[in-house]
Amino acid sequence: MGFDIHRFQGVVDEELICSICQSVLEDPVQIQQCEHSYCNDCIREWLKRKRTCPQDCKEVSEKDLLPASRLLRNLLGRMIITCDFVDEGCSELLSLDALQSHVSTCVYNARRLQPCDQGCGEIIAKNEV
Structure with a gap:
């Protein structure tokens, strides 16, 4: 349940794409034995139905999942994406x-918290003003 590949500038390396959802890795984890990487949500859903790695079909369980390597996380973190x-x-x-920091303060975010414009002091979502 990664990021839509079309939101990124330039070519996205295939190593940064989840083979389950075919999107750019979101919250990536890797399988300890084979080091294949997937979106955290994708592989956990996969393992509820099948107990194998989607790429090499070797047996896997949730305890075999590790956070993705720092190198992979750094490469993903530097990619340029639209809001x-x-x-x-x-x-x-x-x-x-x-992205996460920007989205929480983006003026186009209807759920962004802001002071009520009636002067009551309440902090409410922009779409509730």
């Missing part, structure tokens, strides 16, 4: 590492 709210009008291009 989650590009369809609402945000034109920001930012590193994947900065």
Whole structure:
């Protein structure tokens, strides 16, 4: 349940794509024995149905999952992605590492918390104003 490949600038290396969802790795983990990497959510769902690695079919369990290597996480973090709210009008291009921080403050985020414009002091979501 990774990131849509079309949101990234440039060519995305195939090693950064989850072979289950065919998207860019999100919250990546790797299988200890074979070192294949997948989105955390994708491989955990996969292992509920099948107890094998999707790529080499070797037996795997959840205890065999490790956080992805620092190198992989660093490569992903430097990739340039569009904001989650590009369809609402945000034109920001930012590193994947900065995405979560940006999204929480993006002016196009309807769920962004802000002070009530009536002066009551309440902090409410933009779409509830």
